[in-house]
Amino acid sequence: MVRKKADAGANRPRLSLHVPEPKFRPGDAVDYSDLVIPEAGAQPRPDETCQASDTYPLCNDMIRVLGSNHRAHGPWDPRLSPDALRQILSDMTLVRTFDNRMYRAQRQGKTSFYLKCTGEEATSVAATRALDFEDMIFPSYRQQGCLIARDYPILEMVNQIYSNRADRLKGRQLPILYSARSANFFTISGNLATQLPQATGFAMASAIKGDSKIAAGWVGEGSTAEGDFHSALTFAAVYNAPVVFNVINNQWAISSFSGIAGAERATFAARAIGYGIAGLRVDGNDALAVYAAERWAADRARSNAGPTLIEFFTYRGEGHSTSDDPNVYRSAHEREEWPLGDPIARLKAHLIAVGEWSDEQNDALEHELDEQVKAAQREAEKNGILGHGLHHPFHTMFEDVFEELPWHLEEQAEQAIKERQIKWPD
């Protein structure tokens, strides 16, 4: 007897899919009690040149240095000088001050877009301070802290955000998508994860040339779902490229929670195991742990021991950007209850606990940095803000790509300029 198609598998269970849902929606009480937060100082620190597999227990652990008593603990303590710690605190405070002022500038109509990194400052600042200045940074859009930790002038950043006539990128990039060759900071792309194959490529080129510079890339946890993330790791693993991949797990990708990128199944650090490269999972709100892990991975890459994938476990304290309202998709209590605290408050408390800082000094620092940002903002406004006409001249949009403008672009430019003169004779 011929079995009819419709009968096939009639007794088998129905297939179904699992669609991850975040634990807390707006109005929900937040309970983080199932989150495993190991004690500071309890994680072993293998040698930088160890076998990749020696790091695999650390992919499911969490490297922590700062304890609840605000002291540094264990083998991952980077033993930085008080001056170095104060520098990191100052950089992180400047990032937060800058973010707050630029956010307000967007609300005042001075720019079309801004994006903060509140709560994640350590993952860019302390990591950058652990690299050599010559090492190439391949950032995503939430790494303003890398530029600030490389002492890039904030005036240049404001000019870029305002797309004004002093914007070195001539208004050709979305506000905040910086590019800073002088800071060894690669051009930011809005297309998620493209910076990672570029980081691997730079690292490979550096090795091929016999150079000593390494590459460090940053990517959001949501963006690890992109194919580019996996291509970058494959190439890096195959050729043992001197590159560090920093995955910033801030739990959210706009309104998608980390489960949508696979966080319910495995940690992001554990992706390293599948590629056979070193992996570390780190408390991203602990500036000392961030510094120590990045330094470990950089030293590993520098000694030809291979690439490292680091997951920095943190929390996106505010909305995705000025175009987002997180109140409509997540509980407002998440941030208040976040058990890993605030990176700036934790480092400040540490410096006070070891007698190297005070509340008064901190107030003075905050005031000084705020004045610095205000002054840069005032200076930048002389060069123009959104819609005030002080941007780069229209014709410049046809420049800088070809050494000699091809005839068809010359014609297009001529036509565009003519049409513009008809539309806006002034």
Ligand SMILES: Cc1ncc(C[n+]2csc(CCOP(=O)(O)OP(=O)(O)O)c2C)c(N)n1
């Ligand atoms: C290839 C691509 N897909 C989608 C987007 C739209 N998009 C911009 S940011 C974002 C969320 C990324 O989240 P995550 O990687 O976690 O970084 P975070 O914003 O949390 O720092 C998305 C989906 C994009 N810019 N590029």
Ligand SMILES: [Mg+2]
């Ligand atoms: Mg994210």
